Amino acid sequence: MTWITACKIDDIEQESVIRFDHGSRTYAIYRGPDDSVYCTAGLCTHEAIHLADGLVMDFEVECPKHSGAFDYRTGEALRLPVCDNLKTYPTEVVDGVVHVAIS
Amino acid sequence: MDGIIIIGAGECGTRAAFALREAKYSGAITLIGAEPHLPYERPPLSKPTGDLAEMKLICTSDALASAGIDYLQGSSASKLDSETGAVILNDGRALTYEKLLFATGARPRKLTCPGAELALDFRTYADAEMIFSRMGKGLRVVIIGGGLIGMELASVLRGKDITVDVIESAPKPLGRAVPMRFAEKLFARHIAEGVGFHLGRGVAAINSFSVTLTDGTMVPADLVVSVIGVLPETTLAEAAGLMTGNGIQTDIYLRTNMPNIFAAGDCAAVAQPGGGYIRYETWRNARVQAETAARNMAGSAEAFTTLSWFWSDQYDLNLQVAGLPQPTHQCVLRSLPAGELEFYLDNGRLVAAAALGSGNSLAKDIKLAERLIAAGIHPDPAALADPRANLKMFLKSVRAA
Numbered sequence: 001m002t003w004i005t006a007c008k009i010d011d012i013e014q015e016s017v018i019r020f021d022h023g024s025r026t027y028a029i030y031r032g033p034d035d036s037v038y039c040t041a042g043l044c045t046h047e048a049i050h051l052a053d054g055l056v057m058d059f060e061v062e063c064p065k066h067s068g069a070f071d072y073r074t075g076e077a078l079r080l081p082v083c084d085n086l087k088t089y090p091t092e093v094v095d096g097v098v099h100v101a102i103s
Numbered sequence: 104m105d106g107i108i109i110i111g112a113g114e115c116g117t118r119a120a121f122a123l124r125e126a127k128y129s130g131a132i133t134l135i136g137a138e139p140h141l142p143y144e145r146p147p148l149s150k151p152t153g154d155l156a157e158m159k160l161i162c163t164s165d166a167l168a169s170a171g172i173d174y175l176q177g178s179s180a181s182k183l184d185s186e187t188g189a190v191i192l193n194d195g196r197a198l199t200y201e202k203l204l205f206a207t208g209a210r211p212r213k214l215t216c217p218g219a220e221l222a223l224d225f226r227t228y229a230d231a232e233m234i235f236s237r238m239g240k241g242l243r244v245v246i247i248g249g250g251l252i253g254m255e256l257a258s259v260l261r262g263k264d265i266t267v268d269v270i271e272s273a274p275k276p277l278g279r280a281v282p283m284r285f286a287e288k289l290f291a292r293h294i295a296e297g298v299g300f301h302l303g304r305g306v307a308a309i310n311s312f313s314v315t316l317t318d319g320t321m322v323p324a325d326l327v328v329s330v331i332g333v334l335p336e337t338t339l340a341e342a343a344g345l346m347t348g349n350g351i352q353t354d355i356y357l358r359t360n361m362p363n364i365f366a367a368g369d370c371a372a373v374a375q376p377g378g379g380y381i382r383y384e385t386w387r388n389a390r391v392q393a394e395t396a397a398r399n400m401a402g403s404a405e406a407f408t409t410l411s412w413f414w415s416d417q418y419d420l421n422l423q424v425a426g427l428p429q430p431t432h433q434c435v436l437r438s439l440p441a442g443e444l445e446f447y448l449d450n451g452r453l454v455a456a457a458a459l460g461s462g463n464s465l466a467k468d469i470k471l472a473e474r475l476i477a478a479g480i481h482p483d484p485a486a487l488a489d490p491r492a493n494l495k496m497f498l499k500s501v502r503a504a
């Protein structure tokens with residue numbers, strides 16, 4: 001498992017998401033309403049749309065295009081048209097800095 | 104008589120088939136699709152990312168099989184005998200049903216001028232394949248119809264450096280479904296991108312090298328595409344004695360005048376609480392009506408309600424419209440770094456919202472606006488206009504109240 005430094009927690013508004021690119025991959029990093037931090041694959045499993053443009057409500061992110069939704073804590077697909085779950089990655093916050101394990 | 108037959112395997116018919124299983128319907132389901140493909144999504148046809156037409160399937164054949172949906176690909180219904188409850192297919196076979204869903208969609212309106220047959224339609228994958236396979240440098244394309252599909256096609260073709268002329272009989276393009284401010288901004292962008300416009304004039308004739316307008320102007324054309332709107336596909340329903348107008352008429356439960364026959368999607372004209380019928384032509388409507396009709400066919404009695412919503416991609420701009428903005432509404436503008444939002448208030452109540460911005464950057468604001476509309480809020484217009492006022496806070500204050 002490779003831990004990388006992604007961003008500061010203050011770069012993400014509460015109950016919101018930002019895009020994080022690393023190497024050739026893109027990820028989405030979320031800050032929940034309770035300030036917990038999560039990371040998933042960056043693109044919706046339906047049509048490769050950046051979830052960072054999606055709406056975060058509680059622990060759900062809604063794809064900006066087709067309104068498919070995921071639980072960003074587990075990656076679980078919650079609402080059609082998405083059927084495939086999102087890949088998730090472990091995160092930890094140390095001194096306000098978000099680290100993601102993207103092996 | 105047993106089972107459910109769905110006529111039409113577009114977004115609506117296919118969604119209904121799966122939604123019947125989700126509603127625990129256990130009888131036979133037959134999905135009749137006229138096109139020689141698995142069910143596919145239509146919106147990507149006018150927004151291809153590569154050089155060729157793209158087919159995005161709605162589902163795999165495995166998914167259909169494992170849901171127990173009998174998909175009749177390349178098959179069409181030529182007659183409906185509602186007395187005996189049978190559909191006659193184009194190959195002569197008769198299938199009986201207990202309940203039937205019309206999801207026949209819409210077909211392109213046709214030009215009637217001399218040479219009209221030279222204009223290509225743009226509705227199906229086959230249409231898209233035909234159009235995009237002929238694209239090449241130096242080609243001159245004339246698009247007849249300045250609606251959303253025509254303007255999306257214009258933006259795709261300009262991206263390929265193809266000469267594009269748009270002919271529209273109204274004084275401005277996008278006048279029908281797009282709020283005026285955003286229609287004008289999109290129009291200006293198309294002009295900046297080099298699209299030629301011929302407005303306020305109709306088409307008098309088409310030949311293999313030009314389009315002649317009603318004022319005599321000749322517009323050179325190697326390829327002509329006609330996108331002047333669609334008509335609901337009601338032929339079969341009408342012949343079977345169903346009530347039709349601008350679409351197959353249904354009650355609020357999406358039931359036609361025959362109690363075991365339902366209609367949904369682009370072909371359905373749904374009764375409104377205040378009287379009259381409304382027919383929608385959007386992807387979301389196709390899916391939500393499919394789901395409502397499926398649940399009602401499986402035994403529920405659920406009235407159809409949804410907020411109209413659509414988006415359009417042109418160049419790097421994304422337009423989103425939620426609800427039905429009317430000129431009589433009070434309009435509140437919010438300017439953001441990535442674009443603009445407009446909110447529409449009817450006697451103080453938020454009823455619609457629209458956005459035009461780069462990429463998908465304003466999508467989340469529209470999603471929040473949809474929730475605010477559903478919550479029935481009467482927001483302070485000054486706060487709505489203030490980009491520093493977080494829309495999520497409006498929602499939280501409703502929930503807290």
